[in-house]
Amino acid sequence: MSSTEDSKTKFRDQRRQLLRLGAAGMPMVLTLGAGASGGPLISQLQCVITLPGSIRILVDDDGAAWVGNGNLKKKKGKYKSKDINNFKDNADFSFPSSSAPSQFRPGSCSGDGDGDGDGDSSSSCYELYSLDAYQLITPGDYVDVNGSWNLGSDAASLYVALSARQADLSPNSSWPGISCIVSILNYLG
Amino acid sequence: MAVGPYTSQTIWIAEADDFVIRQFEDVYFVFCKSAGTTHLLNFLTASIVKNAVDKPGNMKDLYDRVLNDLELDAEDCPSELFESSVVQLDEVGLLKPKEYSNA
């Protein structure tokens, strides 16, 4: 067999193999540069936060927030002041007002039984968000192609928003995922 | 997943004016001007597009011509693979059904 025929055979074999892969489901057309964000894959944006345990986030109507794992039960759309105070006291992290973006704050706000000091007063001025243990959060998913945050109003979005706030307040803190968020905030450079 | 309905009688066309094609080794990079997207084709999908540019045809017609051009037989390239390749090209907008393009 001549060497040109030899290489022709090899060439055919390569093509046949590619077709076999195609028949097995390999795409025959590949679209390039079509990352999820429509932009390039930036490694700093790919980091993932794994929550170390279940996390609850309490947000008041000024956008202040408390993060902990305390229990809180709603009764008739309201929380007991005693429970609220207990949650706040045991929170691992707290954030000043305006920390939680507006869509996370309670829609309407009213209190009752105020002032009688029996600890039974209740309030609807809070919203509680829960995140599961080991939940994965990819903050980069919330950065759009223009480099803007694009948050929803779910608990994970809130976690991302507070992470950014935490990076602002204290970039060296023990907030779960702080290094991920800082790397995103710093990406490039 | 098909972009939309088609039948065995659907005539598939490709609009050459809409592409910029550059070949490197056995790989074809195709830029689609109207969509602003870049695609990577192999010898099979590139041949499908080329045949649909030269002479639009239905699935069977294109299949026969492509096999002939590439010196392949139905064992090398089963019709299911061919059809799924056409659908993939439709998905990214490099092929389209003729009756649709006339609408």
Place this chain on the structure above:
Amino acid sequence: MPETLISDLNRADVFSSLKEGQFELILGAFSARLASQSPELVDFLFDVYRDVPANLELQEVTDIALNVRPPNVFRKYLRPQVIPDPGFKVPAVPLPKKMAPLSLEMGMNLSVALKCCRFLTFHAGAVANENGGVLISGASGSGKSTLTTALMQEGYRLFSDEFGLLSLDKAEINPYPRPVSLKGNSISVVRDMVGAEWVSKSIMNTPKGEIAYRRARRSDIEQANVPAPVKLILFPSFAENISPRAKKLTKAETIMRLIESATNYKLLGEAAYKALTDMVVGAEAYDITYGDTEECMQMVRDFAGEAGL
């Protein structure tokens, strides 16, 4: 009108120009309007940017506008911090005031990456000699900056350690010789390589660890408007204690990899497709894995020779 370099200017004038938001920095591909209240930034400009042309009053609109400012009016008094503000919405972390230089560099990089569409922009280091240019594409930690610096030592001009800026009408890259940013261990490597006087003092404890900048040379800046055709494309990756190896890449592989490393490929459409494929046609490309800069450079020298550099 002869250009004024920052080193020709008076420190107090620069500071008040920055305070007014009138300070204009003109460097190769992009000009920048800078505003800041930070004296640390003035020091940094006089050190690392000393040979760069600048104006105390804005002469023209600029590609980039950046306000390196405290994150808000109140914070300024509580805990001095700075944040880069490129005039559009970007995620940015406020940094302690002494890190104003880092903030400036981050802000400028973000602006180029996200805002400027005049060039196809690769996340890559770039250098050139009189025969042509080298593009060094790699993620952070691949040794881009170190290799860029090493090639500068061999007589190549600095284009950038961060951005390969490809013209859209011809296969040429364009200089943007900002300081080379060095992290961690590479700082001492580069200080030994080029002499300590060429490297800024370190900024410690940044979110990215220790950072220092290797200044662009006056010759780099003087030729900041001279583009170069790309002849060699490198995709380095660094791993400790590994013997060096290289693999020549096919054109198709190179194109795919470069599309991934471009920040605005999709955005620029047909022009980007043509410019990129044209560039790859005229260049050789290699994937390099290395654990030692000098060993890597030996291979790079060979490849450069073969590519006609």
Place this chain on the structure above:
Amino acid sequence: MSRYFTRVIAGLEPIPENVTERALLLEFADVNHVFGRLALVAGDMVSEKMQSVLENGVTRAAYDHHMLHNEKERLERAFVGSGIQPILLKGGAYVALGLEAAKGRRVSDLDILVPEQNVKEAEEILLAAGWNFDESAAEEYDQNYYRKHMHELPPFRHSARFTILDVHHRLLPPTSRLNINNKPFFEAAMPLVGSFLKVLSPQDLIIHSAIHAFADGTFETPVRSLIELNLLLNDLNPDEGLALVERIKMIGAEKPCAYAFGLLAKVLDSERADVLLKELGGVPSQTVLDWFVDRLNGNQTRKSTKAMLYLRSHLLRMPLYKLLPHLVVKAFKRIGAKPHPVRLPEIQ
């Protein structure tokens, strides 16, 4: 300054000669999403450098228009033969129609309107063609929320192209206080030439734009909305203009349209808008109109903004923590869930 810059971008004032003002104008246009529009208005009347900076906006708009063209084609392919003819809305429609309002405009999502009785079928067609409910809204709670309370389905995201598609079946949520008659929009929709898709009538484009800007709640891109409305209004021929007021009353969109016209008259000196406003009997509330003017001026509170403007620098920026809520306003409707890909509830 904002009013002045808005007028410059609307082509009513010449581009300033002063370099600092030009620099501030560029930043204003960028922040307000009308950079591409400014590029058109400036043309070659400005320095080469300024043209080259503005070219960034032209490039971005061109990219969006390509993306949209592609999505529109994919959509046509999906619906061909189904008997459903979706109506393109907003930016997508302007681009498809080649309207002046499309030029230089950025468009990020595709919005379509389908009759309520076709929603289920449209949904099935889209799911079959590779659109999925965006992960952020894939959970049952959100699905139900959207279906019950909103005027659109949860947003779709294409599984391969990642583009977003919003499917509306009415122009405002049923819970909105504004009582909009949706039927006339469908009846007057016109075929898009060379396409299976439809577009709203020229008058309805304006009415919908006004509803979107002034009744949807946020007035989130005030400068862009105003310039868009002005261009749409200028496109109407005199007969269409006269018919517009009747149309507005029939649809029940007097309120948002009055504010739209009021603002156009006040900020852009639009005589047409002034005439239309008088026909509509003026704005319902001067205070609300002033609030919209404030929004246009970027005022958070009047005092602070005045102080900012005097700084002469581009201190219109906000600190990060204020920026966050601001940025997410646009995303408010993307009522989210956990970021896991969640299986869709079965669709009966």
